[in-house]
Amino acid sequence: MELQRDTQRERLFYIDFLAFFIGQVARKDLVTRFGISEPAATKDLSLYAEMAPTMLEYDLRQRCYVYAGGTPLFTHDVDQSLYSLSGERAIALNSEHAKRLSSSVQASIKRKVPVSLVAALTRAMYQHKQISATYASLESGAGERTLSPAALVHDGLRWHIRCFNHAKGRFTDFNLARFHAVAESGPSEKSIDQDPEWTKEVAVILGPHPKAEHPETIRFDYDMEGETKIVAMSLCLVPYFLRHWHIDTTPTGTKNPKEYQLFLLNRQELIDQYVTGWAFDADVAKDAPIAVCE
Numbered sequence: 001m002e003l004q005r006d007t008q009r010e011r012l013f014y015i016d017f018l019a020f021f022i023g024q025v026a027r028k029d030l031v032t033r034f035g036i037s038e039p040a041a042t043k044d045l046s047l048y049a050e051m052a053p054t055m056l057e058y059d060l061r062q063r064c065y066v067y068a069g070g071t072p073l074f075t076h077d078v079d080q081s082l083y084s085l086s087g088e089r090a091i092a093l094n095s096e097h098a099k100r101l102s103s104s105v106q107a108s109i110k111r112k113v114p115v116s117l118v119a120a121l122t123r124a125m126y127q128h129k130q131i132s133a134t135y136a137s138l139e140s141g142a143g144e145r146t147l148s149p150a151a152l153v154h155d156g157l158r159w160h161i162r163c164f165n166h167a168k169g170r171f172t173d174f175n176l177a178r179f180h181a182v183a184e185s186g187p188s189e190k191s192i193d194q195d196p197e198w199t200k201e202v203a204v205i206l207g208p209h210p211k212a213e214h215p216e217t218i219r220f221d222y223d224m225e226g227e228t229k230i231v232a233m234s235l236c237l238v239p240y241f242l243r244h245w246h247i248d249t250t251p252t253g254t255k256n257p258k259e260y261q262l263f264l265l266n267r268q269e270l271i272d273q274y275v276t277g278w279a280f281d282a283d284v285a286k287d288a289p290i291a292v293c294e
Contacts, residue, residue: 008044011036015048016073019055019065021081023123026064048073067123078118082159085122086152110158111177120182121161125149130166130188134180137294142180148188150195153237156244160293162198162236164190171195173236173293197236202273204231204238205266209248209257218261228265238270239279249280 011034018025030041045065049056054070124131131149136142147163153173154160160173171194192198206222206229208215222229233241242249248260249267264270271280 011044012048013074015045016052017076017081019067020072020076020119021085021122022126023067024062024064076115078113078115082118082152086154113177117179117182118176121149124184128188128191129184130186131182132185133182135174136178136180146185148190150190150192151198155240162192171197175293198234200235201232202235202238202270204233204241206231206247206262207265209261209263210253211257212261222262235273235275238275242279
């Protein structure tokens with residue numbers, strides 16, 4: 001009987017998660033995720049409504065429950081929630097029950113972004129809403145932005161929200177930790193499919209650093225087939241990738257091979273495709289048309 005209560009709590013947690021971060025939840029969400037019957041899903045939604053009466057209201061037009069602005073029933077971790085929304089991890093109520101080995105994770109100095117702010121951004125993204133945001137830029141400080149959130153981006157270190165910036169007329173990445181406040185301001189006609197730097201896919205070609213003493217070890221480390229590793233990604237994600245993996249992007253491989261094990265083999269090709277200048281060195285023109293992060 002205890003197991004039954006635990007599995008029902010998992011379903012209630014999932015309802016809470018969808019309501020808060022997506023802004024809507026329906027019976028089919030529970031049926032699809034947990035393999036339960038529609039009557040069982042209805043029972044779970046009714047129980048959740050009793051336990052969190054300010055979270056949901058039924059929308060007759062959409063035929064589902066929508067977020068009503070209340071306080072979530074459960075505590076949600078920002079990183080776990082964003083990884084789940086991006087499809088990288090399954091959402092779970094209590095990860096403490098998982099089997100673990102002795103381990104250590106690098107300490108984080110990132111700002112803890114309020115979960116309510118993150119949820120406001122993800123709801124706007126899912127529901128195609130335009131937002132008015134207070135955002136702190138390194139160049140201009142804190143100010144108001146009119147944005148249309150379009151996609152989640154993780155650069156290997158921190159989260160960004162890729163948005164259409166209505167003032168500048170282009171898609172740009174916004175550091176999640178720099179948002180101060182967010183409010184919906186109406187419907188948006190912008191979507192990630194309209195972002196040319198997102199939809200254009202490029203190949204990044206890597207090889208062992210030319211000065212590496214044991215290139216065969218590097219090839220083994222990175223599962224290279226032959227002499228190279230080819231990685232496909234959106235054009236706008238290339239700078240993050242190059243920096244995260246400590247790839248030597250100099251023309252002839254002049255950086256320390258112990259610090260930079262990988263070397264970029266198609267540097268000029270990427271420059272010609274307008275990968276933003278800060279991904280490379282000072283000799284690359286800084287007037288590339290792509291703004292990576294504000």
